[in-house]
Amino acid sequence: MNLLWENLFRTNSKEKSLAQKLKQNVLFSDLSISEMKLVEKIVNVRTYRPSEHIFRQGEVGVGMYIIAKGCVNIYVEEIVPTTGETKSALVTQLKEGDFFGDLALVEANSRRSATAIAHDECTLIGFFKPDLIEVTQRNPTAGVKILMRLGEVLGTRLIETTTKITSLKKEKATT
Amino acid sequence: MSPSERAIVRERRIKLIFFLGSLILLFLVITQVQNMLISFLFAFVSYYLLSPAVDIIERRGFSRTLATVIPFLFAALVVGVCAIIFSPMLVNQLQTLQSNFPKYLYAANYFLENLESQIGSLMQNVYPINIKGTIQPQIMGWATAFFQKLPEFISQSFTILFLAPFLTFFMLTDGRDFSRKLLSFVPNNFFELTLNLNHQINTQMGGFIRARLIESIVVGLIIWVGLLILDFPYALILALFAGLLNVIPYVGPVLGALPALLISFASGGNSAEILWIISIYGLAQVIDTVVLVPFLVAKIVDLHPVTVVLAIIIGSQLMGILGMIICIPVVSALKVTFIALYKHFTDFRT
Structure with a gap:
């Protein structure tokens, strides 16, 4: 390290990037600077190696993950009725800035509906039900802002799912 | 096992050792x-x-x-x-x-x-x-x-x-x-489980301790006022003692009332005085059981009476009166932990 050229006055570059990552996420986009500081203290930053399971389908889930770095593969496991074997199919690959598992934040006794595996070296920001409760207790305004956004996200997903089911039903009816 | 899987297992083991080691160290510092x-x-x-x-x-x-x-x-x-x-x-x-x-x-x-x-x-x-x-x-x-x-x-x-x-x-x-x-020491595969357990135990402990404290204060106050009206000696000590022992289920209220009865008996108190003392302690227990427990405690700690009695016996044998006082929160925390671990390991897919 060259001390003459190195920026010695760069403070909390890691934290800054964490705040930026959070701010980019739809759930935290409405938060003020001070509210964001509280959330930064509460969230859990976790690192995963390539091929490491983040969670498995059927496991108890208590929250969501935001991808700060890397890619995550989402698989759905199905039991083949004829052979009885478990077959997993890649549903999607999520990239930096994406988030998943948000339904577990509001669902009671939530179970993971898919398996998430780190595609490469990943850094995830975990935001779980206890964290949401802590934010709501310590700063109800921030809690409400997050919950409103969460409601919006879940509502959008519901509309998309309903549209998809309707189109599938229409397809089935025409054939 | 591929090299990357071996690296994952190794990292998880190291993290687990550090996490359990920190917990054991903390436990040793507190107890020793x-x-x-x-x-x-x-x-x-x-x-x-x-x-x-x-x-x-x-x-x-x-x-x-x-x-x-x-x-x-x-x-x-x-x-x-x-x-x-x-x-x-x-x-x-x-x-x-x-x-x-x-x-x-x-x-x-x-x-x-x-x-x-x-x-x-x-x-x-x-x-x-x-x-x-x-x-x-x-x-x-x-x-x-x-x-x-x-x-x-x-x-x-x-x-x-x-x-x-x-x-x-x-x-x-x-x-x-x-x-x-x-919690940052917890391996990734146990992280959500541990975080949730920590939250559940914390919430339960908070509710339990606050409820028990309110119960003890109310019981202690009723006994103190009752004994003061009766002009009974050592009213404050007896009320403090009864309030403290009230945190021990079933046995506590009986043990709490004994000193007052013995003092009355030793001072040659008549049967009316003994009856009054029993009524004061009884009233405190009725208010506790009918009003406070259903609203404050019952929903927080859901332990079977047999489990409670067994916990008190084990607590008293291990740590005396202190063991009797802390055994219920400890057992309820253990219950929450066991249920969560059991669900995590067995009730895997639904």
Whole structure:
């Protein structure tokens, strides 16, 4: 390290990037600077190696993950009725800035509906039900802002799912 | 196993060792260092008592440190004022109790002898019983130890009096950061489970301790006022004792009432006085069972009565009265942990 050229006055570059990552996420986009500081203290930053399971389908889930770095593969496991074997199919690959598992934040006794595996070296920001409760207790305004956004996200997903089911039903009816 | 899988397993093992090692180290410090266990217990109780107030103040926009200082100073003021008002009364009652103690011991002895002979005649001496021989040495031991250890206890109290608020303050300001640092050692495959367990146990403990404390204060107050109206001696000590023992389910209320009955018996109290004492303690228990327990405690700790009794027996054998007091929260925390672990490992797919 060259001390003459190195920026010695760069403070909390890691934290800054964490705040930026959070701010980019739809759930935290409405938060003020001070509210964001509280959330930064509460969230859990976790690192995963390539091929490491983040969670498995059927496991108890208590929250969501935001991808700060890397890619995550989402698989759905199905039991083949004829052979009885478990077959997993890649549903999607999520990239930096994406988030998943948000339904577990509001669902009671939530179970993971898919398996998430780190595609490469990943850094995830975990935001779980206890964290949401802590934010709501310590700063109800921030809690409400997050919950409103969460409601919006879940509502959008519901509309998309309903549209998809309707189109599938229409397809089935025409054939 | 591929090299990357081996690396994942290795990392998880290292993290698990660090996490469990930190927990064991913390446990050893709390249990082995002198005065630390009691200080930690007091700190935990104060933490759960003050944390809702700290959260409320923090919600108004104050920093966590300032939000901790305000209720802390208020609590110190309340404790200080209570100490100034009640300590002369308490010291006076303790001194009188110490001087009258041989008289009460003699009465207890007489009571046991009477009980033994009555039961003996009821059973027609078919099966000889020896209540006095069994219980008397124990009572003597407890009583002698209590007054012998009183000066040592008071000197220890000063250490606890300094250490417990110190620990409480840092639990309130940095406790969450500390538990978050500790949780960062948890391997990825157990992280969500541990985080959720930590939250569940914390919520349950908070509710349980606050509920038990309210129960004890209400029971203690009813007994204190009742005994004061009756103009019974040592009202404050007896109420404090009953309030403290009330946290032990089933056995506590009975043990709490015994000293008052023995004192009344030894001072030659008539049957009306004994009846009044039973009524005062009974009233406190009725209010506790009918009003406080269903609203405050029942929903928090859902333990079967047999489990409660077994926990009390094990607690008393391991740590005496302290074990009887802390066994219920410990068992309920263990229950939550076992259920969560069982669900995690067995109830995998639905």
